[in-house]
Amino acid sequence: MSDYKIVIPARYASSRLPGKPLIELAGKTMIQHVYERAVETGVKDIVIATDNDRIRREAESFGAEVVMTSPEHENGTERIAEVAAIKGWDDDVVIVNLQGDEPLIPQQLIEMTAASLINYPQAGMSSVCTPLEDDQDAFDPNVVKVVLDKDQFAMYFSRASIPWDRDGYKDGSDKMTTKMPLYRHIGMYGYRVSFLRQYHSMESCALETTEALEQLRALWYGVKIHMSIIDEPPGHGIDTAEDVERVEALLQAASS
Template identity: 45%
Template sequence: MNYTVIIPARMASSRLPDKPLADIAGLPMVVRVAQRAAQSGATRVVVAADDPRVVQACQAHGMEALLTRQDHVSGSDRLAEACELLGLSDDALVVNVQGDEPLIPPTLIDEVARVLADRPEASMGTAAHAIHDLAEFTNPNVVKVVMDARQIALYFSRAPIPWWRDGQKDGSSGGFKALPSPAPLRHIGIYSYRAGFLRQFPQLAPAPIESLESLEQLRALWHGHRIAVHVTDAAPGPGVDTPADLERVRGIFAGPAAA
């Protein structure tokens, strides 16, 4: 299975400025991510950056990087430009690994590539894992996904889905007494695409549900595209969104089980 990993890297993070270059155990975070991705079965790993400093940092540590425009409104737009710059054919498989996931399991990258390779009817692939904590299920910052019998996504939401009608303590909204069974699924923000769909996706009109939920993948569902879901047994390591997240990940790299 041949596929390319593209890692979008944007310097203008509001919660953690210059995030791609944040130091983790002596290396920029984006380099850590690229090194993890290189441990997968990908034939090529490329960082798509919006700043020459990121490109230079990657190249200084032996990782391939290219410079993309700074005015992209989303990561998928940056990926589409990267596909053009790399000259990828429309049927080429691409996995989008977020640039703030320095602990992403390489096997998960392979699995997300394979779920799309095995499902020609799908335009995208992604991943999820079971939720075992009630607070996580009701947390709007945790994105949930529900699937059909063939593990094709029906919907993604910040709401607790599927809604357990008879599972509330007192009938009030959100007052669940326990998790539904089978366990609900937490969406993991890693995606696989065919390059042809990536070129098409930024041209699709934004969907009302996408705007309401602030979830870009809902645009694909709105326009009739299918998203295949790989369900993994374990959650990936923590990502980095805030200074507190960065310190947590630094502690993991500094520990005895450092990657």
């Protein structure tokens, strides 16, 4: 399956790890590792979107197409929307947002994200979730939960434990409900270009700012988000110096 596009947003600024895309891991920069994960899908159109000349030069050194975007974007969705406009992609085009700090992302996850939009034309966005198995994660506000309908469209995302088991949790239980599955949201997104054209006019809503979850803006405006379910979370992303050491060890082990 290759009838979609991949855009890799990559910014230099990072509060915890400045210059993250240019960090070297097992002999290659992180942005090159991510680009190679994209190439493995067989997708023809792969674009690295950045506002930084150092990242542009690095990406061009290994043959990637680069689109320079505004430094004013607040998130990767805005950056990808600009790429779609610059490239003149049609409304029905499907784009997978491949984060520039995910060098271990599996090919299957990229393809599943695209397939949700290809197979469900009523969806404007797609994403991924995995069953929650740890009781602590179920009540951890840093672990985002999602409730699905019968067709695996997202009904709501929250930092709270949802769905809330009224009877099971009434005595302050710290064990997750067994009445139905709980799902952890994984921040992998796909977009239809028609949605991205609307996105710039969608003002932030109270749900989004209250939960601090960007995807709630789409639900607020009636955009359908189709979710794929995977058995377990993907490989580690990179946010801290400790993540760098862990991911480099995994990359070296995989290449040996």
